[in-house]
Every structure is written in C-alpha cells, then in structure tokens.
Amino acid sequence: MNLQVASIGTKIAQFLDRIVESDSSRVIGAYERKVEGLECQKLVLAEKTARCGTALPDYDETLRTALTSSQILAFFGKQDRLKTSELC
Known part of the structure; x- marks a missing residue:
C-alpha cells in the first residue's frame, strides 16, 4: 500500500x-x-x-451490545405505545 x-x-x-x-x-x-x-x-x-x-472487536461483546441496544429501544417503544393508548 x-x-x-x-x-x-x-x-x-x-x-x-x-x-x-x-x-x-x-x-x-x-x-x-x-x-x-x-x-x-x-x-x-x-x-x-x-x-x-x-485487532477487531470481540464478536460476543459486539453482539451483546447490539442486542442490548435493540432491547432498550424496544422497551422505550412499548412505553411510548402505552402512553399514546392511555391518551385516547
């Protein structure tokens, strides 16, 4: 190179x-x-x-971070849906 x-x-x-x-x-x-x-x-x-x-990042650690992030986003998404359904 x-x-x-x-x-x-x-x-x-x-x-x-x-x-x-x-x-x-x-x-x-x-x-x-x-x-x-x-x-x-x-x-x-x-x-x-x-x-x-x-060195590349550890695969298991990267996967754990991605899954944790998606779970957090899903949790907040569920809370938003609950709040909007309570308003109706």
Whole structure:
C-alpha cells in the first residue's frame, strides 16, 4: 500500500505541474478534479494502512451490545405505545 501512496503522490505532483503550465480554465478545472480524486484515494489508503494489524472487536461483546441496544429501544417503544393508548 505504501507503494500505491507513493505512486499517487507522484501523479498528484505531475497534475500540479500540468496545472501550472496550462492556460485553459477548463483544463485546469479537469486537473483539479483529478487531483482531488487522487487525494481522496491517498487518504483512504493511509487509513487502511493505519488500521492494518489492529485487532477487531470481540464478536460476543459486539453482539451483546447490539442486542442490548435493540432491547432498550424496544422497551422505550412499548412505553411510548402505552402512553399514546392511555391518551385516547
């Protein structure tokens, strides 16, 4: 991935050189959009590199959190339905 980041950095530098040399506003705009896209790709690769090798959260703990959250939401949903039925 580091090679890809370096390659993208080189491409960005080339497009910036082309922007400086260009006189056409349309061409400059196209190059700027291309540079923005390459910078986004570079950020994505940097994030993937940063997360590489990190441990994923424990499956059981994640499942327990999700189920607990859904139970809490269901509980409050039932209470809301009771309150609205008492109003009628």
